[in-house]
Amino acid sequence: MVFSSNIFLFFFLPIFLVAYFITPKKFRNYTLLLFSLVFYAYGAPDFVFLLVGECIINYFIVRGLARTEKARTKKWLCALSVIMALGLLLYFKYANFFMENLNAIMGWFHHEPVGWMKVALPIGISFFTFQSITYTLDVYRGVTPPSKKLTDYVLYIMMFPQLIAGPIVNYNTVAAQLVTRESTMEGRALGFYRFVIGLSKKVLIANTLALYADQVFGMNYAELSTGSAWLGILSYTMQIYFDFSGYSDMAIGLGMMMGFRFPENFNDPYTSRSVTEFWKRWHMTLGNFIMNYLYIPLGGNRKGKGRTYFNLWICFLLSGLWHGASWTFVLWGAFHGFFICLDKLLSGKRKVESGKFSVLHSPLSTFFIVMMGWVLFRVDDIAGAGGFYTALFSFKEGLHGSTDALFWFTLAVALVFSFLTLTKSGKNLQDLVFAEHYTQRLSWTMFALCIVLLVLSAGSLCVSDFNPFIYFRF
Numbered sequence: 001m002v003f004s005s006n007i008f009l010f011f012f013l014p015i016f017l018v019a020y021f022i023t024p025k026k027f028r029n030y031t032l033l034l035f036s037l038v039f040y041a042y043g044a045p046d047f048v049f050l051l052v053g054e055c056i057i058n059y060f061i062v063r064g065l066a067r068t069e070k071a072r073t074k075k076w077l078c079a080l081s082v083i084m085a086l087g088l089l090l091y092f093k094y095a096n097f098f099m100e101n102l103n104a105i106m107g108w109f110h111h112e113p114v115g116w117m118k119v120a121l122p123i124g125i126s127f128f129t130f131q132s133i134t135y136t137l138d139v140y141r142g143v144t145p146p147s148k149k150l151t152d153y154v155l156y157i158m159m160f161p162q163l164i165a166g167p168i169v170n171y172n173t174v175a176a177q178l179v180t181r182e183s184t185m186e187g188r189a190l191g192f193y194r195f196v197i198g199l200s201k202k203v204l205i206a207n208t209l210a211l212y213a214d215q216v217f218g219m220n221y222a223e224l225s226t227g228s229a230w231l232g233i234l235s236y237t238m239q240i241y242f243d244f245s246g247y248s249d250m251a252i253g254l255g256m257m258m259g260f261r262f263p264e265n266f267n268d269p270y271t272s273r274s275v276t277e278f279w280k281r282w283h284m285t286l287g288n289f290i291m292n293y294l295y296i297p298l299g300g301n302r303k304g305k306g307r308t309y310f311n312l313w314i315c316f317l318l319s320g321l322w323h324g325a326s327w328t329f330v331l332w333g334a335f336h337g338f339f340i341c342l343d344k345l346l347s348g349k350r351k352v353e354s355g356k357f358s359v360l361h362s363p364l365s366t367f368f369i370v371m372m373g374w375v376l377f378r379v380d381d382i383a384g385a386g387g388f389y390t391a392l393f394s395f396k397e398g399l400h401g402s403t404d405a406l407f408w409f410t411l412a413v414a415l416v417f418s419f420l421t422l423t424k425s426g427k428n429l430q431d432l433v434f435a436e437h438y439t440q441r442l443s444w445t446m447f448a449l450c451i452v453l454l455v456l457s458a459g460s461l462c463v464s465d466f467n468p469f470i471y472f473r474f
Helices: 006-022 025-043 048-067 071-108 125-141 150-158 171-179 185-217 226-258 275-281 284-298 305-323 327-346 348-354 363-378 382-392 405-418 424-433 440-463
Strands: none
Touching: 006 025, 006 440, 025 048, 025 150, 048 071, 048 125, 048 150, 071 125, 125 150, 125 171, 125 284, 150 171, 185 226, 185 405, 185 440, 226 363, 226 382, 226 405, 275 284, 275 327, 275 363, 284 305, 305 327, 327 363, 327 382, 363 382
């Protein structure tokens, strides 16, 4: 089940909200947990008991970790917890990738391929794993005490607003909110506005642009014109941003309705002046996870320049592999790792922030680099990526695929809102819309606007069964 679906909007969400708010406050966690399990079981009934079982086992492992005073025992229990979480991720997400590459290597030596049954991927397994690991390591480091109640811990991991696609929430961020939180009328209204804005980004913008992007990327790249290739990758660049940021907005909005405050996940990434800055604005909770639980433990920038570049490269290679079990994702990670290292090599933090190297470090050049990287993200294999890059720069005339007025209008809207905050007035407008407190007049204006957007989004979902979600498979 995804947020941008009829079953969620017209059945699950209304029933949940009624049940949640009529439940006495001290029992609301149980209501939320029950509906979260139903939410997950609807999309992946074969895996819900496995993940709940892993939660229960990990809860008691970490509880034992926190109680023991023996350093050696702490390390072993911490390692056991992390290995268990990573083991599930590696098996479900990368077993097929490993076997396919193993058989390819065996084929080079004229050996028979190894037969195996393909492994199905549980939805949300990556985000499930990340939150489990952050909980274990934060308790091990003494950053936060362990959860006192098993149900609160399972709720933290399985909470449906952020279970499928984040944002990645550290336990210490919501630990107090799991015990007690206040859902005010203003908070519910702000959550509703945020949810509808996210839904509109997903349904009205991302889905519309996805139709053309899928047409282009489904063509024979050898026959693809340069104009079609550029329009296709531009459409996909807008699609993935509004798709993923829209889903994050919906998750944050749902949390706000219940009194939770989830971390922001996007901050106008396409206005970045460098690839380094892009990764501080794109999927920010993943960036924070990589920084705190991978880059710094590897040594960060504390062991010289060479080791710093190596650590950055490793982090982005693994980030690429996390996004998908494919060599194109690994190349995508290496691509971004290269430009991150180049940023540090050519300019350094102070020079980038002071505006020097403006040709290399500008929103236009950064957007171009990021868009070129999205080719690797979208195309399934390396040969196909090469063919698409060729189409981009072959100067072949023509325009393939069907476009209409709605497509061009949507693309224009997407571009405007992607770069809106480059202007002072645009930044002020965004700050006004996403403010923590509204005036009564602005609140009524937002309510009217969101009702219109909700009707348009619901109408679009009713007349079309085209509703892809890019990060659903990660």
